[in-house]
Amino acid sequence: MRPFQVYDTRTGTVRPFVPRNPPRVGMFVCGLTPYAEAHAGHGRVAVVYDAVARAVRRWGYRLFYVQNVTNVDDKVIDRARELNRDPLELSEHHFRAWLTAVEQLEVRSVNLYPFATDYVPEIVEQVEELVRRGLAYVADGDVYYEVAKFPRYGELSGQRVEALRPGARVQVDPKKRAPEDFVIWKSAKPGEPTWPSPWGPGRPGWHVEDTAITGRLLGPQYDLHGGGTDLKFPHHEAEVALGEGASGRSPLVGYWLHLGMLEMRGEKMAKSVGNVVSLEAAIRIAGPEALRFFYLNAHYRSPLVFDPDRSLAEARQSLTTLGAPYLRLREELGRDGLARPGRELPPDLARAATAMPEQLDGLLANDFATREAIAALFGWSRTLGEWTAKFDTLSGTALATLGAPYRWAAEVLGLFPERSLPRPTADLSSLVRVALDARARARARNDFAEADRLRDALAAAGVVLEDDAGATRWRWRGAEGNP
Ligand SMILES: [Zn+2]
Numbered sequence: 001m002r003p004f005q006v007y008d009t010r011t012g013t014v015r016p017f018v019p020r021n022p023p024r025v026g027m028f029v030c031g032l033t034p035y036a037e038a039h040a041g042h043g044r045v046a047v048v049y050d051a052v053a054r055a056v057r058r059w060g061y062r063l064f065y066v067q068n069v070t071n072v073d074d075k076v077i078d079r080a081r082e083l084n085r086d087p088l089e090l091s092e093h094h095f096r097a098w099l100t101a102v103e104q105l106e107v108r109s110v111n112l113y114p115f116a117t118d119y120v121p122e123i124v125e126q127v128e129e130l131v132r133r134g135l136a137y138v139a140d141g142d143v144y145y146e147v148a149k150f151p152r153y154g155e156l157s158g159q160r161v162e163a164l165r166p167g168a169r170v171q172v173d174p175k176k177r178a179p180e181d182f183v184i185w186k187s188a189k190p191g192e193p194t195w196p197s198p199w200g201p202g203r204p205g206w207h208v209e210d211t212a213i214t215g216r217l218l219g220p221q222y223d224l225h226g227g228g229t230d231l232k233f234p235h236h237e238a239e240v241a242l243g244e245g246a247s248g249r250s251p252l253v254g255y256w257l258h259l260g261m262l263e264m265r266g267e268k269m270a271k272s273v274g275n276v277v278s279l280e281a282a283i284r285i286a287g288p289e290a291l292r293f294f295y296l297n298a299h300y301r302s303p304l305v306f307d308p309d310r311s312l313a314e315a316r317q318s319l320t321t322l323g324a325p326y327l328r329l330r331e332e333l334g335r336d337g338l339a340r341p342g343r344e345l346p347p348d349l350a351r352a353a354t355a356m357p358e359q360l361d362g363l364l365a366n367d368f369a370t371r372e373a374i375a376a377l378f379g380w381s382r383t384l385g386e387w388t389a390k391f392d393t394l395s396g397t398a399l400a401t402l403g404a405p406y407r408w409a410a411e412v413l414g415l416f417p418e419r420s421l422p423r424p425t426a427d428l429s430s431l432v433r434v435a436l437d438a439r440a441r442a443r444a445r446n447d448f449a450e451a452d453r454l455r456d457a458l459a460a461a462g463v464v465l466e467d468d469a470g471a472t473r474w475r476w477r478g479a480e481g482n483p
Contacts, residue, residue, distance in 0.1 A: 002059035004365035006224075007301060009232065009256035010156050014367055019223045020254065023062045026222035027053060028214050028253075030231055031067040031113065034094035035075040038101060039276040040291075040306055041228070041262040041269040043283075046102045047295040047414075048259055048370075049226045053109035054412050055364050056224075064111050068213050069095055071115045072203055077192055087193055088117065101279045104288040106414035114213050116204060120195045122212040123204045126246050127185050127197075135245045139175040141187030141200045147180045150241040156256065157233035182238055184208040207238035211246065220247035222254070229258040229301075230268060260303040269306060277308060289415065290316040296370040296413055322377060323416055325384035326406045330418070332391045333399045338462035338476075342395035345402070349383075356380060356405035360412070370413065380405045396462070432463055436472055 001023055007014045019025045029049045032038060053065045070076075071091035080087035095113075116123075127143050130136035135149045147153050147161060154160055161180055172179045184205040188194040194201040204212075214222060220243065227236065236256065243252035261268035264275045282291055285308050294315035298304045305311055333340075345353070356376075363372045384402060391399065409415045435454055442450040455465060458474070466473045 001061055002361060002365060004055075004059060005367060006255050006257065007367045008254075009258050010251065010253070015255070017223075017255065019061065020221060023060060025056060025061045025063045025224065026214075026218035027056075027063055027065045027224040027226065028210070028218060028222065029065070029067045029225070030210065030227035030235070031069050032095065032098055033070040033073050033075055034091040034098060035073070035079040036094065036271065038094070038098045038279040039269055039271070040279055040282040041276075042098070043101070043105060043279045043291065044262050044295045044304065045226075045228060045259055046107045047105055047292050048300045048368075049257075050102075050105075050107040050109045051296055051370060051413055052224075052226070052257070052300075052368055054414065055361075055368065057109070058412055059361070059365070063109075064218070065109055066112050066114060066213065066217050067110045068210055069113050069115045070206065070209060071095065072117050072193055073206055081191070097280070101283060104283055105292050106288070106417060108414070112217065114217065116209040116213070117193070119209065119213050119216060120204065122216045123208055124185075124195075124197050126208060126212045126215060126242065129246045130184070130242065133245065133248075135241075136184060137177065138199050141202060142175060142183055143185035143199055144176055144181045145184050145238070145241060145245075146177060147182070147241065148178055150245055152244070152250070153180075153237060153241050156240050157237050159233050159237065182207065182234065184242070207235055208242055210235075211239050211243040211252075214252075215243065215246070220249050221252060224255050224257060225253040226257045226259065229260060230270075232256075232258055258301065260299070260301050262306050263303050264306045268303075277306065282306075282308070282312070286312040286316055290319045292413075293319045293322075293374075293415055296415070297374050299371055300368055319415075322374075322381050325381050325388050326403060326416060328388050329384065329391060329399055329403055332394075333396060333403070336396060337460075338396035338400055339460045340396040340399075343393050343398065344395055345398045349387075350398075350401055352383070353380075353401045353404050357408040360405065360408050364412065373409075373413070377405060377409055432458065432461075432474060436465075436474065440472065 003016060005014050005016050027049075029045065032042060049065075049067075053063055056063045069091070071088060076087045076091050080090045083090065127136060130145065131138060131143065136143050136145050182205065184207065185197060185199060186202050186205055187199070188201040188203070192203060194203055225236070225239075240252050244250045263269065264277070267273050267275060269276055277285075286294060290312065294312060295304070297315065297318070344350070360373050360376060363369050363376060366372075387402065394402075406416050407418060410418050435458055439451050439454040439458075442448075442454065458465060462476055464475050466475075
């Protein structure tokens with residue numbers, strides 16, 4: 001497992017990452033409330049944590065990544081009423097559209113998208129536990145969390161409870177003991193989806209969905225929690241109070257990773273602000289690869305200015321520049337694959353190419369500095385640019401070696417996915433063994449023409465054979481210095 005360090009909001013420091021149960025790592029990211037089309041800000045969340053997950057897995061950790069879906073909520077219910085639709089059907093519809101969009105963005109790392117409504121038993125159980133521990137109270141079919149009973153409230157976001165109290169003019173829910181208390185179970189109103197509970201029919205409050213889901217899937221304490229920085233308060237503060245309150249264990253989360261806001265016209269992109277560009281439209285404008293590049297070509301903690309005419313156009317231009325020599329290389333390699341004959345690389349250049357992935361890992365291991373990694377890739381693309389005119393003289397192995405930094409980018413950043421790139425992969429090994437067995441049988445019956453035919457076919461596929469005293473060993477050509 002490669003060591004790395006990450007900025008943790010709770011402690012306000014960049015700290016070495018130490019998982020609770022290595023090599024396992026549990027990661028939770030606040031997902032969508034799918035009451036309307038997802039916007040470009042949501043796309044940033046999906047892409048950034050996808051890159052985080054890819055990197056952590058590449059570094060040898062067994063990451064389990066959960067992103068919840070808040071499919072029942074005031075917003076969903078209100079919107080469904082406006083449209084005269086069923087709320088759960090409405091959220092299902094928008095969630096499907098979201099999946100289609102993020103798949104176009106090469107988001108591949110989420111293990112599970114749990115729906116809040118599928119975890120009502122866990123939610124009820126957690127609310128019961130909080131009532132039992134005296135941290136929550138029942139008022140007329142509703143259940144509230146009593147913030148005053150949790151002294152650490154405010155520690156994550158650095159807020160003071162007194163500062164959270166609304167002004168005297170604001171109407172406070174008369175059922176609450178204090179204005180900062182928040183609802184964790186809501187009694188049923190006519191026409192809403194409801195579930196049975198010890199407090200009568202009702203539905204979950206927002207914050208408790210997350211902690212009931214993580215409690216179930218990741219345990220009472222887990223490693224990484226992500227989400228937009230706008231969720232720090234009150235949502236994540238509430239998660240800490242709920243999770244730690246229910247389990248009696250602290251901390252709920254080892255490392256809080258908060259993502260900077262996507263800004264448009266000087267404000268965070270949000271439906272409530274009215275400055276949203278739908279994710280689908282952003283993909284259409286930029287192209288999915290350039291949009292992914294745009295999100296990653298910034299530090300994840302920084303705000304990012306979204307401007308369809310400027311920043312997206314610039315991202316497309318930069319990505320084209322970055323990718324041009326590699327696309328040429330792939331074309332050249334695509335013709336004959338790794339078996340193509342030609343010159344090998346000067347040793348210095350081969351070493352530099354082989355060392356690049358490790359350097360890129362090193363950059364990313366410092367709080368997921370994707371922008372620095374992309375800058376280093378630009379440096380490599382300039383080197384590659386100087387060799388483009390000589391690509392046709394190079395061997396397949398030499399070309400593949402030059403492409404190593406881009407293969408790193410495909411694996412970790414999800415840029416330049418290489419579906420079409422001929423490259424030895426582990427799942428072809430079984431086919432190689434089948435061919436080797438056939439060749440051994442041909443030789444045993446003295447059918448040397450057939451044995452040679454199989455050997456040539458394997459060589460053309462990039463397999464090197466070494467016959468050694470009756471046994472045949474094999475390896476992928478270039479497999480030594482060229483992962
Ligand atoms: Zn959440």
